[in-house]
Amino acid sequence: MPDASSPKFARPLLAPDAPASGPGAPGNPPETPVSKNFLEQIIDEHIASGPNAGAGGGRWGNWPASEGWRAGKPRVHTRFPPEPNGYMHVGHAKSVCLNFGLAKKYDGKFNLRFDDTNPAKEEQEYVDSIIRDVIWLGGDFTTDGKGGKHGGGLFYASDYFGKMYEWAEELITKGRAYVCELSADEVSKRRGTPTQPATSPHRDRPIEESLRLFREMKAGKHPNGSMTLRAKIDLASPNFNLRDPVMYRILHESHQHTGNAWCIYPMYDWAHGFEDSIEGITHSICTLEFEIHRPLYDWFIQSVNLGRADNKIHHPQQIEFARLNLTYTITSKRKLLDLVEQKRVSGWDDPRMPTVSGMRRRGYAPEAIRNFCDDIGVTRQESVIDFTRLENAVRDHWNKHAPRAMCVLRPLKVVIDNWPKDASGKPVVEHLDFVMNPETAERAKEASGERGPGIGGAASPLTAPGSPITSSTRKIPFTGELFIERDDFMEVPPKKFFRLSPGNEVRLRWAYFLKCVGVDKDAAGNITCVHCTYDPATKGGDAPPGPNGEPPRKVKATLHWVSAAHAVDGEVRLFDRIFKEEEPGKRTGNYIDDLNPASLEVITDAKLDPYLINAAKHHTNTRDIIDGHGRTHKIVTSNGDVYQFERLGYFSVDADSKPGKLVFNRTVTLKDSWAKDAAKQ
RNA sequence: UGGGGUAUGGUGUAACGGUAGCACGAGUGACUCUGACUCACUUAGUCUAGGUUCAAAUCCUAGUACCCCAACCA
Numbered sequence: 001m002p003d004a005s006s007p008k009f010a011r012p013l014l015a016p017d018a019p020a021s022g023p024g025a026p027g028n029p030p031e032t033p034v035s036k037n038f039l040e041q042i043i044d045e046h047i048a049s050g051p052n053a054g055a056g057g058g059r060w061g062n063w064p065a066s067e068g069w070r071a072g073k074p075r076v077h078t079r080f081p082p083e084p085n086g087y088m089h090v091g092h093a094k095s096v097c098l099n100f101g102l103a104k105k106y107d108g109k110f111n112l113r114f115d116d117t118n119p120a121k122e123e124q125e126y127v128d129s130i131i132r133d134v135i136w137l138g139g140d141f142t143t144d145g146k147g148g149k150h151g152g153g154l155f156y157a158s159d160y161f162g163k164m165y166e167w168a169e170e171l172i173t174k175g176r177a178y179v180c181e182l183s184a185d186e187v188s189k190r191r192g193t194p195t196q197p198a199t200s201p202h203r204d205r206p207i208e209e210s211l212r213l214f215r216e217m218k219a220g221k222h223p224n225g226s227m228t229l230r231a232k233i234d235l236a237s238p239n240f241n242l243r244d245p246v247m248y249r250i251l252h253e254s255h256q257h258t259g260n261a262w263c264i265y266p267m268y269d270w271a272h273g274f275e276d277s278i279e280g281i282t283h284s285i286c287t288l289e290f291e292i293h294r295p296l297y298d299w300f301i302q303s304v305n306l307g308r309a310d311n312k313i314h315h316p317q318q319i320e321f322a323r324l325n326l327t328y329t330i331t332s333k334r335k336l337l338d339l340v341e342q343k344r345v346s347g348w349d350d351p352r353m354p355t356v357s358g359m360r361r362r363g364y365a366p367e368a369i370r371n372f373c374d375d376i377g378v379t380r381q382e383s384v385i386d387f388t389r390l391e392n393a394v395r396d397h398w399n400k401h402a403p404r405a406m407c408v409l410r411p412l413k414v415v416i417d418n419w420p421k422d423a424s425g426k427p428v429v430e431h432l433d434f435v436m437n438p439e440t441a442e443r444a445k446e447a448s449g450e451r452g453p454g455i456g457g458a459a460s461p462l463t464a465p466g467s468p469i470t471s472s473t474r475k476i477p478f479t480g481e482l483f484i485e486r487d488d489f490m491e492v493p494p495k496k497f498f499r500l501s502p503g504n505e506v507r508l509r510w511a512y513f514l515k516c517v518g519v520d521k522d523a524a525g526n527i528t529c530v531h532c533t534y535d536p537a538t539k540g541g542d543a544p545p546g547p548n549g550e551p552p553r554k555v556k557a558t559l560h561w562v563s564a565a566h567a568v569d570g571e572v573r574l575f576d577r578i579f580k581e582e583e584p585g586k587r588t589g590n591y592i593d594d595l596n597p598a599s600l601e602v603i604t605d606a607k608l609d610p611y612l613i614n615a616a617k618h619h620t621n622t623r624d625i626i627d628g629h630g631r632t633h634k635i636v637t638s639n640g641d642v643y644q645f646e647r648l649g650y651f652s653v654d655a656d657s658k659p660g661k662l663v664f665n666r667t668v669t670l671k672d673s674w675a676k677d678a679a680k681q
Numbered sequence: 682u683g684g685g686g687u688a689u690g691g692u693g694u695a696a697c698g699g700u701a702g703c704a705c706g707a708g709u710g711a712c713u714c715u716g717a718c719u720c721a722c723u724u725a726g727u728c729u730a731g732g733u734u735c736a737a738a739u740c741c742u743a744g745u746a747c748c749c750c751a752a753c754c755a
Contacts, residue, residue: 035695035703083755118754184753191751194683198751228753238684240751249753268755289749292685322687322748333755375704377694381687382748389693389705399718406715439718498716507714541714558714647715674716 037378039098042319043106043283047074059317060282069149076108077152077282080139081275083115084126084256086333087348088133088356090369090390091324097373098321099285100139100150109152111279112141116158117271119255127256129348131625132635133356137366144626154627157266157275158257164266164274165218167304168229168247172210176303177247178202179213180230187228191243197236198243217250220263224250231270233299239292242299245269273297274304276316284316287323288380294318324376325384328577329354330584330591344595345578351654351665352578352599362575363642363652363667364390368397387577391668398642398650398667403436405609406476406509406560407645409572411483413529413564417517419480427480429565432540434476434510437644474611478511481564483607485647488559489530491519496677498556500530507558509646513538514559560646567607570662572651574601608662616641616662618653642667 036044050059052074060075078099082092103110112134116122131154140147141154171177180202182190192198214229216222229248237243247270252263273296276284284297297318305312324331331354339345339353348355351362359369372393376385420428484500493501500506505515512534520529537544543552576599585591618640625633640653649669656663 037694041697081755085755115755121754187753188751193751225753240684243751246753251753265753267753272755288686290755292750320686327692375693379687379694381694383693386692386705392705395717404715435714438715496716509714511714555714557716560715644715644717647717670715670717672716677716 038380039102039283039285039319039321039378040105042317043076043102046282046317070107070109073107075280075282076103076106077111077280078103078108078285079111079113079152079276079279079281080134080141081113081115081157081272082130083118083122084130085118085121085123086126086337087129089331089333089336090326090329090354090356090359091331092133093137093356093359093369094324094373094376094378095285095287096134096137096139097370098378100137101374102283102285103150103152104148108150108282110139110141110150111152111155111281112139113155113275113279114157114257115268115272115275116156116255116257117266117268119251119253119265122256124256128633128635129357131633132637133360135623135625135635136360136637137356138370142625146623152279154625155275155279156257156627157271158255159628160271160275160278161258161262161266163278164271167274168266168270169211169214171231171247171300171303172207172214172229174303174306175207175232176306177210177229177231178205179210179217179227180244180246181227183225187246191240192235194238199235200230200244203232203235203244214248217248217264218262220252222250224252226250229264231296231300231303233296239295241269241293241296245296269293269296270300273301273316273318274313277301277314280314281316284318286318286320288320288382290318291320294320320380321378322380322382325382326354326390327384327387327582328579328584329387330579335591338592344592351573352575354578360637360639361652361655362665363398363640363650364394365397365401365642368394371397384583394668395650395670398644400439401437402642402644402650404434404438404646405612405643406434406562407570407572407609407612407648407651408483408485408560408562408567408607409574409603409645409648410486411567411605411607412486412489412527414482414484414514414532414561415529416480416482416514416532416534418533421480427565429563430478431475432478432510433473435473437472476510477563477566477610478508479563479565482508482561483564483567484508484530484559484561488557489516489527491527499559500532500557505555507538507541507555508561509558510541511539511561512536512541513543513555560648562607562609564607566610568610568613568662569604570606570608570612570664571656572603572606572664572666573654574603574666575599576601606664608664612643612662613660616643616653616657616664618655618657640665644670 046060047058052058052061055062057074062072063070063075065071080096080099082088100110102108112131114127134141140151142151143153168177180200182200190199213227217227217229227250228246230244231247233242233244235243246267248264248266250263251265254260255262301313301315330336336353336355340348345353349357349361351358372390375393376389422428488499490497490499490501500514500516502516505513508514514532514534516530516532518531519527522528545552577596578599579591579594580596581587581594584594618638620636620638622634622636625635627633638655640655640657642650642652645651647670650667651664652667654663654665
């Protein structure tokens, strides 16, 4: 049963002094109502009511004087409580953004806590990966002063096993728990039906006997599965979770954090509320499927508090929200693990994976992921978000932040027949100005604003030490032999094809106007080379005005290019969505059937802007995270610079890059209305 | 079949008895040295049926659809 004091849900409260006539009332300044999500509405309601409302602290009281700048503000304390049994995915990212975002918004605190109650499934590798991912996302739980100011600490549920054990004995003593010797199988058989109650033969065992057996369980005198500690709640409840749920099971198993100290381990329902309680969490935010567990959450805490006068333990409020679903994506730890174990991807950080590590490797910025989470909002309605929304957030971010380069993925040779040669007969080389990022002005503004925290302070290549951007333009070499994109030439162009074709004039970006005068073909009829002429008067990319002041002539297309003599070969990995169906597995029942066989295309001989060979970097950052035990976790995060390859998309330097050999991941394409139109025909 | 949830344009989300708004998408156009970006305009919605009310997305009644629950997982 929930606290009598717990309002069931978000019913917004009017501020006590809000004008009854509302924003539209005459005389009121035109208010721009900032709409709040349901979690914020609940928090506001808690602050505005409850035992400490008079002191401004509402239901949870105020932060104490020891909290410094936070002292006296109403307490809001959230947490992200992952089980370390897998890597974080985009759904977890939403939870981090939510929980950390709330702590930040309300000047509160945010904890990272590992819900490590099942040693059979959990591993240190996952602990480390989660710490890394949460920090990278900007969910700063650290208290060492190096991060933000909302860190509440790093904790482990396993640190509370001793306290939980004491409370379990207390519940036995109070007649609210008993040792049951039914096997898992038997419990299942005796579970009953929605209308028929469950049964247990040990329910009315004397308290002393349960206490003795429970102590024997803890002492290791009983084998796995031989007995459990069960809560004595209601065998007839239509909510099966209340039919005397298991609190402790015997597991003779070494734990990644507590070693061999325990052979009984608490179940989620018994443990989770206490974890929140001990840490002083105010709002325990979880996903919808836990809603029917909330009665247990409350029952266990109330059972400990039963009969206590003034040493009651803290009782947080559990609140549920709808988990994130994305089209063309799975967010199931089990299925993600399958993809890794069956080697259908290269690992947890395969850039096609919806894992945080995959998104990082692909080149998604944490700011973009946070913007995405803000954008989609939070509610209790199940929904499926278009994957393109995530991609849009990524594009939006890098458009403002990524330096530009010109690279040719599928090269087609261009020879400029009228290009001048020097005294020795070699084509002249010119060095032209190239604009690093046409949105420099905006970028400067952005850079002066608050940046997301990243490990080592490097939120993005632009703020990293040794940032490739040093000025608004740089030089690029241009000669009479170039590569252009194969797609940018058609011998027989369709309607509305503005790019290069025989007789048609286009612009080479930041260089010259170019006109096609002929093509070379091989024996099979494939075009091997395009012959062109250039107009020297268009140097820099603009035509001069006519002799009588006529407006300069225009071209409809601008192509990217790279000098054949200067281009650097590099590998580029083109990723497409990992599943070809919006809801993988919906049709056949097996999501594996919907894997997109074309989700990865590797181009080994892309012609890269020579600038990149020295400028593009892959960064490895380390940071020491100290947990509540004073233990240090050395966290290593690696990410590559992200560039826009003009007209193609955003590309990030992959960890596989080696000196002299660059490997780029296509992070996301640019929008392409030409391709869209073409696909429609 | 029992219990717990959720229904607003194609998608996501506001509204808290008083003008159904915003974003994304889509469409059209403008601009453009990236068919990008940007800008303008357009498009389209309260699950159904009753009821209360001067007034209903909102309150009431009855349906319908979808999601979750019978692990010693979380």
